[in-house]
Amino acid sequence: MENKLCKWGFKNGDDIKEKSLFSIRSVLETIMENLNEEDGRVLIHLGRGDPSSIPCFRTSPVTEDAIFGAVRSAKFNGYAPAVGLYSTRRAVAEYLSHDLPHQLSPDDIFLTPGANQGIEVVTAVLARPGANILLPKPGYPFYEARAACSNLEVRHFDLLPEKGWEVDLESIQALVDDNTIAIVIINPGNPCGNVFTSEHLQEIAETAKKLGIPVIADEVYSHLCFGSKPFVPMGVFGSITPILTLGSISKRWIIPGWRLGWIAMVDPSGLLKKSGIAECLQSYLEYSANPATIVQGAVPHILEKTTKEFFSNINNVLKEAVDVFYAKVQEIPCFTCPYKPDGAMSVMIKLNLSFLEGINDDMDFCTKLAHEESVIILPGMIVGLKNWLRLTFAMEPAILEEGLERIKAFCLRHTSS
Missing domain, CATH: 3.40.640.10 (Type I PLP-dependent aspartate aminotransferase-like (Major domain))
Structure with a gap:
């Protein structure tokens, strides 16, 4: 699959420097260019930290x-x-x-x-x-x-x-x-x-x-x-x-x-x-x-x-989502989650490439995942850790679970024999 990062003069993730050349938005846009328009499933976006459109995260x-x-x-x-x-x-x-x-x-x-x-x-x-x-x-x-x-x-x-x-x-x-x-x-x-x-x-x-x-x-x-x-x-x-x-x-x-x-x-x-x-x-x-x-x-x-109940409700939704996330991620053989989140809205996952075939690095993983499963996550290289992944868990737990099931299916399909 063509890596669209070449439009900035880079051909793959190895060429990306830890400088100001890329923003989270630009990398996510590049990944989304790899979506398969024929996939009829709903896009699940686990790459951004803006849950404001999700009903359970509506403001007070x-x-x-x-x-x-x-x-x-x-x-x-x-x-x-x-x-x-x-x-x-x-x-x-x-x-x-x-x-x-x-x-x-x-x-x-x-x-x-x-x-x-x-x-x-x-x-x-x-x-x-x-x-x-x-x-x-x-x-x-x-x-x-x-x-x-x-x-x-x-x-x-x-x-x-x-x-x-x-x-x-x-x-x-x-x-x-x-x-x-x-x-x-x-x-x-x-x-x-x-x-x-x-x-x-x-x-x-x-x-x-x-x-x-x-x-x-x-x-x-x-x-x-x-x-x-x-x-x-x-x-x-x-x-x-x-x-x-x-x-x-x-x-x-x-x-x-x-x-x-x-x-x-x-x-x-x-x-x-x-x-x-x-x-x-x-x-x-x-x-x-x-x-x-x-x-x-x-x-x-x-x-x-703003009431204490509003704040506690948001934290309870995030805790439920984290519990779902952490349980499901243990089932994905190429993922290692070194720390169950205590706060914020995202988590870092180590990508074990030795388990996978046809995946070159974290950017390659994310672009192919988008194409095959209509799931968006962020490659770790943009936040300073190559061959890691950043996932956002600020999501309705049921949708988060479906997204992780798709990621699991993708990993199993690409598991090395």
Whole structure:
């Protein structure tokens, strides 16, 4: 089967570099070009982290009422300040402070059109000639893309599957030099589905302090935890080392299309303000896109009024899906799942090619699976682990089970004799 990645000048997965050349969307589009139009079965998409169209993941009525109320009020039809509406920043500060040992102020919050733009802003503001940034492997490829745009060298540290995808702290010390600007920590984990313990987060903070670098804490999936480990924000350890927390309403409220995120400076010692980072963040946002004012207007109501029952229901659906997933994946001989997810919406699976015939690598597996079974999953190479697979389990359990049955049939059909 022709691999459509050649339209970018690459002929197979071996040619793909861990740079900003590919996004998750572009790779998924390439895989979907291999779908068999004659297959009458419904497409099962296990490659994206947007379950908003699935009935069991519909957002809260409180969220819907909030946006209706913001529209009807006629108060949010104009431009907002570059850093965001004061009332919205205050609401975000109060929301985040519930889980912290100290209170954030509205001046600690900078609103962005989603967490992706938060990544853009933070990397651009911290960048300087010759600088480097520490990113997890596997990780979220948008960081590599933004690092490349800011001429930042990327240095990867490993997440250890045999230790529940904890950070390999020993390896970090060998990566850091005087030009290291920050370390990125994603918790709950995207793409691994892990949740870091409080003890491990403290170790990360203490390592960052020792090395003299701040932590960029990507907490887009905050509180989407359904295992034995509760969510602990990195900001709890902001007194140890400065924390720049990235968050959004996309995942917890299942409204990624509303495009509202934030950068929070969790820095009780005031080091980020003293260094001019706060001023630089505000200056950057003066020349950047802003979240829609109407969404900003809805956020205080959303953060204050969404019920605990809504959140617990979403987590229960995710837990049920994970239980279905983990049981079924044990039946697929070429798959190894080193860790049952505790949080977020995705999981990493090791692909054992020695069990298969006619499959060259993870990209080849995904394109042929799409063609033969109308199932979409993401090759691990896009998140930094070649010959692994990233599957999204944020799906109705029955559909997830059918998707895994199709994957199992595909693997058995290609099993080496």
